[in-house]
Amino acid sequence: MTFEALNLMPVILKNVHSAGYDTPTPIQRATIPLVMAGKDVLGCAQTGTGKTAAFALPMIQNLAKHPPRPGMPRVIRSLILTPTRELALQIYENFMIYGKGLPVYPTVIYGGVGQQQQVDALHRGADVVIACPGRLWDLMNQGYVRLDWVQTFVLDEADRMLDMGFIHDVRRIAAKLPEKHQTLLFSATMPPEVEKLAMDLLDHPETVKVDPVSSTVKAIDQCLYMVDKANKKHLLAHLLSAPDVENALVFSRTKHGADRIVRELKRAGIDACAIHGDKSQNARQAALTKFKTGECKVLVATDIAARGIDIAGLSHVFNYDMPMEPEAYVHRIGRTGRAGRTGNAISFCCIDEIKQLEQVEKLIHQHLPRRESDWPMLITTPSEPKPRQPRPSKLNAQGEAAPQRKSRVPQPRKGQPVVIGKDGKVREAQPPKRQNQAQAKNAAPQSRPPIGRPVQRVNKRRNG
Ligand code: AMP
Numbered sequence: 001m002t003f004e005a006l007n008l009m010p011v012i013l014k015n016v017h018s019a020g021y022d023t024p025t026p027i028q029r030a031t032i033p034l035v036m037a038g039k040d041v042l043g044c045a046q047t048g049t050g051k052t053a054a055f056a057l058p059m060i061q062n063l064a065k066h067p068p069r070p071g072m073p074r075v076i077r078s079l080i081l082t083p084t085r086e087l088a089l090q091i092y093e094n095f096m097i098y099g100k101g102l103p104v105y106p107t108v109i110y111g112g113v114g115q116q117q118q119v120d121a122l123h124r125g126a127d128v129v130i131a132c133p134g135r136l137w138d139l140m141n142q143g144y145v146r147l148d149w150v151q152t153f154v155l156d157e158a159d160r161m162l163d164m165g166f167i168h169d170v171r172r173i174a175a176k177l178p179e180k181h182q183t184l185l186f187s188a189t190m191p192p193e194v195e196k197l198a199m200d201l202l203d204h205p206e207t208v209k210v211d212p213v214s215s216t217v218k219a220i221d222q223c224l225y226m227v228d229k230a231n232k233k234h235l236l237a238h239l240l241s242a243p244d245v246e247n248a249l250v251f252s253r254t255k256h257g258a259d260r261i262v263r264e265l266k267r268a269g270i271d272a273c274a275i276h277g278d279k280s281q282n283a284r285q286a287a288l289t290k291f292k293t294g295e296c297k298v299l300v301a302t303d304i305a306a307r308g309i310d311i312a313g314l315s316h317v318f319n320y321d322m323p324m325e326p327e328a329y330v331h332r333i334g335r336t337g338r339a340g341r342t343g344n345a346i347s348f349c350c351i352d353e354i355k356q357l358e359q360v361e362k363l364i365h366q367h368l369p370r371r372e373s374d375w376p377m378l379i380t381t382p383s384e385p386k387p388r389q390p391r392p393s394k395l396n397a398q399g400e401a402a403p404q405r406k407s408r409v410p411q412p413r414k415g416q417p418v419v420i421g422k423d424g425k426v427r428e429a430q431p432p433k434r435q436n437q438a439q440a441k442n443a444a445p446q447s448r449p450p451i452g453r454p455v456q457r458v459n460k461r462r463n464g
Pocket of ligand 1: 310
């Protein structure tokens with residue numbers, strides 16, 4: 001089948017071909033006619049299958065065919081909710097590419113940055129709003145966004161919305177949509193909560209299943225190294241220097257871990273940058289741009305930050321740490337092997353991650369082929385779980401963790417006597433207060449009653 005057979009308008013066909021797409025992917029073939037016909041769709045598609053164009057192309061066509069009448073304001077007619085800022089921006093960029101030359105105006109709304117630019121864009125008028133739920137709800141409450149004219153509502157990556165605790169916001173936003181609208185819900189996995197949400201939001205939907213739930217893309221060559229935690233850094237640096245590694249996305253379980261991997265790679269002479277939730281939006285975008293343009297070969301990311309990121313021609317994904325949830329494995333490795341290309345997914349597993357490995361292999365119905373390295377696993381007893389360290393919460397202008405703020409409790413001056421308070425804090429000792437003679441005379445005796453004996457209070461008559 002060709003794109004021409006999907007009844008897309010000539011400008012869209014031209015844009016799609018300029019983007020380098022020759023034939024529609026299976027999800028596009030199945031979804032585009034349904035969206036054009038105004039049907040609700042429940043799409044179960046893994047990442048990298050061309051899902052964005054599957055909903056964006058027919059939406060752009062519908063909007064372009066019915067532009068606002070002259071003199072009428074441009075109102076929001078399509079709303080797309082996504083879990084992460086990066087995904088929102090990526091969908092926005094796709095709308096710009098697919099809708100080039102057409103009177104369709106998208107805008108993007110997400111948190112972590114000032115709201116003014118987004119508010120200004122809304123005032124200028126947008127037909128399509130691509131938003132993360134938290135900021136959108138915020139702007140709705142401030143009166144900047146009205147959804148009364150929305151015709152098509154898209155919920156992308158619904159399973160991740162659930163994981164990230166957005167489902168409450170999604171329901172509140174959906175409740176503000178007009179009664180009559182089309183809903184398209186996409187999710188790579190279908191846990192029961194997503195199915196329930198789908199039942200509540202969709203009206204007689206057509207189901208589009210492109211691949212069985214939690215299957216991994218066949219074009220990805222997967223393998224596993226059993227390696228001690230302390231040796232992962234050596235193995236990673238060694239594998240990254242192989243000539244077939246054009247660029248690599250490395251997944252770390254924690255934000256601190258991601259920063260540490262970057263430092264270790266830099267020490268080994270490999271340029272790398274990190275993207276995670278403790279970085280400012282600007283720092284995240286800068287790292288992503290550096291990686292996409294090839295300026296930096298290695299991007300180290302946490303799951304949430306990397307969700308939905310589309311990097312054309314990503315050659316390798318490394319699971320430096322095994323994911324805590326097995327589904328994340330499918331999402332992670334789905335960053336490579338996209339749109340008909342091949343890719344490599346290499347996982348590291350230490351003794352403490354055996355349980356996670358078993359869960360992944362159970363989910364994908366596959367035994368990951370083991371590979372040997374110069375750093376075989378020697379530690380075979382799991383380590384004791386460590387107590388969690390408090391994490392720094394503030395960021396500086398570069399998006400790095402700022403040093404902890406100094407305590408506001410005044411510190412004693414040098415050479416002054418100190419006392420330790422009941423709260424355990426050290427304070428300057430106060431000099432004893434002076435008493436006048438009369439006070440000194442009437443003062444209660446200094447000696448304290450012996451411990452254990454009840455204290456008797458006696459009302460003494462004045463001057464008496
Ligand atoms: P998505 O699943 O929407 O994130 O798309 C994954 C990648 O596939 C993106 O880089 C798209 O540009 C690309 N893509 C989407 N549709 C096609 C197509 N029909 N042919 C080739 N590449 C495509």
